[in-house]
Structures are given as structure tokens and as C-alpha cells.
Amino acid sequence: MTPQTRHPRSAWPRLLSALPAAEVKQLAASLAADYTIEDLVIPQSGLGLLQLRDSALADAYFLGEIPIAQAHVRLTANNRQPAEGAARVLDDRAKLARAIAVLDAILAAPLAGAEAVAALLERGWQRIAAQEAERRGLLNATRVDFSLLGTDEDDDDV
């Protein structure tokens, strides 16, 4: 977290990924004009091998592959310490990852423009919250108590 946002840095990519990519890239592009941006790792898209541990015998295994886009940048402005930002997202748009990395650097430092990034995060959080509410509703609407079977009670009669 930073003074600008209540969300921890570990949640920023998720919140930004919940928004239309064009909005994220647009804000990053507008803020980037104030900085010299150096790519510490060339923005790239490819695949990651997803590793799980089975819950029967605790063997690690690979379930399959996932798309990964990643970027790592350093932002430099006049008279300021350089700031690093990075992103790894389940996506195949390297430009989106770079935009998120730029916003990550600005908000983490924080640099000028951090408030705008924080506002964008908040909008992403609202989308995530709405999605979580939908999933919660789906679970609550289908909660079942099988322990009522065989008794006189029947939730269909309520």
C-alpha cells in the first residue's frame, strides 16, 4: 500500500486487469510522457507452466500452460530517484503488461500521477467487487443442507 491507495501492491495487476485494456494503456501513455522509460526486460508475451500440488499425495505436477505477458521498466524524471515497476499478467498482450508496469512504478514510488493510478485501481476494485458479489450470490442461492434429508423438514416448503 502507499498513501495514495488502500490496495496492496500485490493486488494492483488484478485490479488493473479487470478494466478495459484501452483505459489502462491510455493512462500509462499519458503519464509516461513525463518520464524517460527504460525497459529492463523486453516486454514479452508467451506461456507459463502452471504448477499445482495434488491434495491426495502432495505431488507437485503441471496442470497445463497459461498465457503470460510481462514487462519490467525503470522510470526516470528530472531530479528524482529512478523508480522501477513491473507486471506479470495472465494475458497475451505485452503492451498491456508494459502499461501496467509503468503504472506500478508510478504508484509504488510514488511519482507524479500516482493519484490518477490510484483512482484507476479503485475503479478496477469496483469491478472485482461486483464480480465477487455475483459469485457469492451464485453460491448462496445454491447452498444445500443435505442433513435435512430424511427428516420432516423440507426447505422447499418454506
Place this chain on the structure above:
Amino acid sequence: MGYVAIKGGGRAIRGAEQALEALRTAEGEGGQPLALATIEQQLRLLTSRIVSEGGLYHPRLAALAIKQMQGDTLEAAFALRAYRSTKPRLLETPVQDTGRMRLIRRISSAFKDIPGGQMLGPTFDYALRLMRLDLAEESPQAFRGVARRFLAGAPDAELPDSFPKVVDALRAEGLLPPLAIHPEPAFDITREPLVFPVPRSAALATMARAETGSLLAIAYSNMRGYGDVHPTVAELRVGYLPVMLPHPVTGEPVEAGEVLLTECEIIAMYEGHGADGPPVFTLGYGACFGHNEVKAISMAILDRALQKGMRDGPNNPSEDPEFVLLHVDGVDSMGFASHYKMPHYVTFQSDMDRLRTTQDKAKARKKAEVEA
């Protein structure tokens, strides 16, 4: 070797591609091309099948593959595999904890009461398998209102972000063997060939991207009598797994996105644990990308069967790792079956030559017997 390069046919092959496209669009002026979001949402179980059998969690591309291959699941999975082969491997994730899944469905057939409760979620389990004729003439207005009305009427009670696993409760009661983390690295079936014997991680990875029907058929053989797994579903979960990757700057785990998974543990018969340990239940484990319960259950049954086969030697096909793991991949098996459609003119010519020679010899032998 009987294969031979052939020439000619280019015009016919191009025509065949165009014929496919013509049939895909044959609805004509009144038709609408399928939007990928439509396939992904309305055919979500089909999309799930393709992401798991293609071995790549990319629902949008899976929807594209379904559209391109006109609903052929094997060809669609093949297309997704072909796509993945063109992409660089950037990383292997750290081991992810499926206990953190954001569930949309959670059931147990072992216990009525499980910690956190059971939620049926989206399922056909208790639905009548009767045709819903109203869907044949579904209006866009009615279609658009269904989800909105359902969600508006759903109770908004607080729920935890994740739920404990049933097997953890059984383990705490001493009914399952204690978990011991194994240090062996996971086997990468996309880079290493299966040379038997293979570690269990290779079996799990192979079954996770296996063709659903193939897994089901072999698991069914075990259930029906060619095996001894009499499973009880300890827990079946469907939900979204947050994928945590280290942040390149801080090194702290960061959520890169989430992946829809189905995961299942089945309980099988108890047996002695170790030299002098008390008897405990045995477990099978299944998981796959997307929402595909039959696949996860089938995989769990086969995992349990293969554990027995790897330890004691196989008594049935479903316990034989080589039999199971080399015959469940849809792209492999479809490719092998389909290759028989390709020109085999030289091999068949050779077969005919040998048959004629054998026939001539048989005639000569018969003639010699008659003359003798």
C-alpha cells in the same frame, strides 16, 4: 516405410478449405457469425473442454478454435496445441495452492455436513433431462434478463474467500495417510517423452490434458468391474484459482490473474499404511482446466488405479500406466486415426503384391497336391 510424397491436388485441397468455409457460412443472408464471447459464454462447457484438452488456459482462443473447427472438439484442441507450440515458455509458476480457489461449486458425496457447507452452484445434476423447447425460440429480451433476475434475487450473505478441503478434515482425524511433501520436480510432458516407468506427476499432467471421453471410458472400465476402485467423492470443487507469481521488483507474490479449475478427490478402500501404521483410506486426485466434472472424477479414479498398478503391478488395463497414459491423449489418438485417410498407395500396393504372391503359391501348392 510406406509413405510417399505425392504431387498434385493443390487445387482440390484449396477447394476443400473453401467448401468447409462455405458450409460454415451456409446460413446465408439471415445468418450471424458466431462471436467469440458468445461461444465462450453460451458454450462454456465446450470451451472448458478445449482449454483442458488443448493444455492451454486461454478461453478466448479456445472459442476461436471451436468456431474455426466448426465444433469438432478434437480438431479444436489440436489447433490450441498448435498455437501454444508457437509461443515461448517464459516461466514455470511456483506451486499454487488450490485451497485458495474462489469457488462457484462445492459438493461432497461422503459427508452431509462439510466445513463451510455444500453449494450446488451451476449444475445439471438435479435437472430433468427433458428438452427445453422454449429455448428454440428464445427472444433476445428474455435471454438478456435471465442472469440479471437470478443475481438480483440471490441472497447476499457473507461468505469466506476460500473453503477448507474435506480431505484435510479427514487427514486431521487420522483417516488418511499424513501428507509428506515430495521434493521431486514435476515432470514436464510438453518437453520430455513418456519413458516408462514415469513418475506420478507425469501421469497427472498427462491425464489433465487428456481427452474427456478417453479418460471416462477407461475409468468406467474400472468402475464396471475391470478394477477395484469403488469411489466416494470426498469433494468436487469448481472455481477460480488465483495464480500468484513473484513480482520482478519486490519478489513478493502478486496475483497475475485467475484460472477456472475443476478439482476432485475420491476416497477408495482403506489399506494398511506402512509397516505398522493403522489402516487408512486411499485417495485418488483429479483436476483440469475449466469446468469439466466428469473428467476430474474420471482422472481421480484412474489416478487411484494407477497408484495401485505402479506399486503392485497392473491387474487390469486401467491400472497399467503405459496402457492408460499412451491412449488418452485426444490429439495423439485423433491424429493416428485420421492419418489412415492419407494416401497409403505404396503400402497398400505392397500388401496387394504380397497377397497375389501368396495366392499364387497357394494355387501352386493345391495344384501340386491334386497332381500328387
